[in-house]
Amino acid sequence: MLIKTxxxxxxxxxxxDIIHFEKGIPGFLEEKEFIILPLSDDQTFLVMQSISTEYxxxxxxxPFHFFPEYDFQLEDLVVEELGxxxxxxxxxxxxxxxxxxxxxxxxxxxxxxxxNTTNQKAKQVILNDGQYKTKHPIFQKG
Amino acid sequence: MLVxxxxxxxxxxxxxxxxxxxxxxxxxxxxxxxxxxKNVEILRKEIYEQILxxxxxxxxxxxxxxxxxxx
Numbered sequence: 001m002l003i004k005t006x007x008x009x010x011x012x013x014x015x016x017d018i019i020h021f022e023k024g025i026p027g028f029l030e031e032k033e034f035i036i037l038p039l040s041d042d043q044t045f046l047v048m049q050s051i052s053t054e055y056x057x058x059x060x061x062x063p064f065h066f067f068p069e070y071d072f073q074l075e076d077l078v079v080e081e082l083g084x085x086x087x088x089x090x091x092x093x094x095x096x097x098x099x100x101x102x103x104x105x106x107x108x109x110x111x112x113x114x115x116n117t118t119n120q121k122a123k124q125v126i127l128n129d130g131q132y133k134t135k136h137p138i139f140q141k142g
Numbered sequence: 143m144l145v146x147x148x149x150x151x152x153x154x155x156x157x158x159x160x161x162x163x164x165x166x167x168x169x170x171x172x173x174x175x176x177x178x179x180k181n182v183e184i185l186r187k188e189i190y191e192q193i194l195x196x197x198x199x200x201x202x203x204x205x206x207x208x209x210x211x212x213x
Contacts, residue, residue: 026194028201040211058197059204077180097199100206108200111193126185126193134196 004054007047008037018051019115019122022081026111026124031056034122036093048093048113063094063109066138070109072127082116082123091115095124096138106135 004010013035021032033051044065050056063070074084084090093113099105109132115122146154153163160182165173176184 025197026190027197039207045207045211056201057204058200059207077183080181095197095200096207097196098204098206100209102206102210105206108193108196110189111196124193124197126189128185128189134192 003035003049003051005037005047005049006055006057007039008049011037016120019048019120021122021124023123025113026126028056036060045096046093048095059096059098060093060113061096061107061138063092063107063112066107067109067136070132072112072129072132074114074125078114078123078125082114082121083119084116085118089116089118091117097135103139105138107138108134109136110134 001015002010002012018033018035021034023029024031028050031050031053034048035051037047037049039045039047039059044061046060048058048060074090078084091114093115094107094109095111095113097106097108109127111124111126111134113122114125148154148164150164150166153161155161159179161177163175163177165175167173178184
């Protein structure tokens, strides 16, 4: 199918690559379908593009690339809601809040995007353990 | 909004399967126990609102990144 995107113009996507947020995400409850598209050549930075809203995108990264120690437990509620059978099915992204200059950009480690790669169900999970916040600088201050 | 007065140890039921108990209350703090089915998500409201605000901020433009990638 063809979709309009914010950074990739109009592109052809495979319907099977769409991820489905049954309940949307906080602040965007009506947005239930997104697709992850690479933004940089090395695939470090990606965008989570809304299927229905051309201008709505989130900059996402693999949190483990910037925070190798990142670790959390998924509650049963989430495992059930996403129909997860095994850890291998899970893909994790963190939403970045891009700043200008980009060096000040932060990652939201408190609310990761969890995707079941088997059925493409996704959820922005809110972690309650108090260990992670919404703004973790992705570049170490030297 | 429905307003009910409860004492420590008393509960209210919401529907068939949600029960909220006032464990204790002191000064302006109330300790609440919640029994609910697993599929009901329970969150502190201010945390949910923080995530909502962060999502809104994150959905704004990423000019910073585009400048950064051009370097």
